[in-house]
Amino acid sequence: MAIRPRTAALFAVILVVTLGVVGVIVHNATRSSTSSSGTVTWWLPDWDWDVATTLVRRFESENPSLHVEMVKTTGGTVANKVSVALDAGNTPDLITESIARTKTYIDKGQLADLTSLYDNAMPASDFAPGLTDVLSVDGKTYAVPYRWATNALIYNTDLFAKAGISGPPTTWPEFINDAKKLTTSTVAGTAWPMQGDPSDLTLRFLDFALQGGTTIKNGTPRFTRDSVEQALELIGTSVVEGYASKSSFELDNTGIRDLFLQGRIAMYLGGVFDADRAVGQKFPVGTAIAPGPSGPGVQEGVGWAYIVPKAAKNLDGAKKLASFLGRPENMASLTLTFPARVSAARDAKFRTDVRKAYGEQLSEHSIPAPNDPRWTAMIPFVHDTIQEVALGSKNPQQGAAAIMTEADKNLGPAQ
Template structure:
């Protein structure tokens, strides 16, 4: 996974008109072989296309190993793996519209509702057999790819947010254990904040003031992102209660800061540089810290409770099937292998990504790992980074205004009211 993956999510925009065009692309439907079709004629192997992204040569090599194992056990199927390095979703949408989309491809949770609504994905429920063991998936991760009681993707990997804390800073401040409640976090962050010559040089807490990181806080007191029609509702009193805690930590307590305030690019870097003692980060931060800050001594823990409730964010990615694939049986064989216990075990064996199946996480020991255990633990109760198909519009307007509230330029209620009104005008105009 990319170390800045979550921040990059905020630049992926779903075009409503483009999706509508996708939904109307049925010109190849009559040529599909369908679920019951044979993977290929005798002696003639089927070639499937698999599209995705990669963040490193090691990750690419590991996926290729997984595909080699699949091909070895399915000699009638060959897989052509295509890496889309830039503008992934734009490329996928363009190819789907043109009728030459990949048979199987990666789908990020935040993009799923719009793509599902466009009608270009194959529902997978009819392919599932008992031995696939759907109940083994962590339910919040699976639900991100379900709509109207149908499943359109099975999650291949994920990360939640966990609390990363600097062990030396904690020891110096006399803090013996990571905070378990928001109130304890506030107290710890105040102790950990360091000032020199009247200037803060290290924040107790490093924050990412964007919706992808704050959705669970918005929901902590019963707030909601949107209503059943996809209209934004994030400016409600209940939503403000959780978000106000984030804003006050920066503007009132002065114990929280964002990366740009200390010259860092993201909170993982902020933490590695010693400019924040606590950050909420995901699995992608582990190899980053190990590679760039080898001397750093840190631990992880589950996020502190808010309003007495355990919460965090989850960022799952799934494999999905192109509805216009001409080799659906073979495509399912590939998809079910990659998200099955055997394929997932290989793919997640080195920790680049974490398994979405409980049994695989246990078998590989991630649930008990001193660093990754807290990340895995959050999967059962996490808020997935997904909402209605209007999420991109909601996200852009929220982020544009929330940063003004976080920086103290605008009261939170005013900022989010403006963001909500603008988002709903744009949503209505797009209908």
């Protein structure tokens, strides 16, 4: 059938328009591909956003061929968001993520090797003791830690003076005796976070167990029966006997801090933010190294790091940004607790009177917390067992037996 002239003309217009649209699509796709090669997408937590924005401007001025696209995450959503992205292979280029979760990603082969970033400008020896080790497998390091924190002892100096106690306890026996002496009808000697995130309580339990024979090897805790029983005795018995607050069953970390600032808890193991807040409120606060069985006690370090997914579209750009953020001055400006690098901790903001004990705890009396996902899966069971001992429904011996059985099942028999 012949095509009429008007119809032919219409087809011609459609063809021209279609080719024009295709041309635009191809042109835009080409432009997008070109620009994306110079774009680094960074997922970072909301608490780092403001300072990070300034640092990114500086990075882009040093690297004019690169553009950083920042995407905000939150503490409550980042774990699931990152896990889903890595499993799907649809990832950003750089992620700020909890160190506790990195081993899971390493074991799945989802992270890029960042060993080459540890050079003379960023030596592994400048990081907190053992920190790069927990981020490494078979000699390859898969993250750049930047933020590091631990607990130390926080105490009310006025209550100590009123009770006739000259200084903070340095051993467990002193801690127990002081807590009993400080306990009155309105004040509890100490308290434990038995509500909220279960890991807050199990962190303290494991801190105590580590000082009695438990070890952490390759990110996995290896328990001994005696050390587990000892840790349960210290936490559980304190509640049963009343020198740790009975309100512990209703308290999380924030609740303990609030009662401390009301003068109703005399001392506790807490983070540096709590100490800073007390100073800000002109509260009579002191800090000290956590007590151990016969001297300074070991505390676990926890923190955050930069990871680069193996599926990142701009590996080189991501590595450049991670290296830039790992500089001591940048790490110091972005860190709210303590920086992972020793040289970055020389910044004046980390050397206030109330923070000195935390700096010493981190540099001399801390080890990285376990990051084995099998331990993470055990945490609810251990948490519930600690509560049972504190309630008196199990004694420390029974609780230790239960935890050892669970550990053998999940982590393998103790060596």
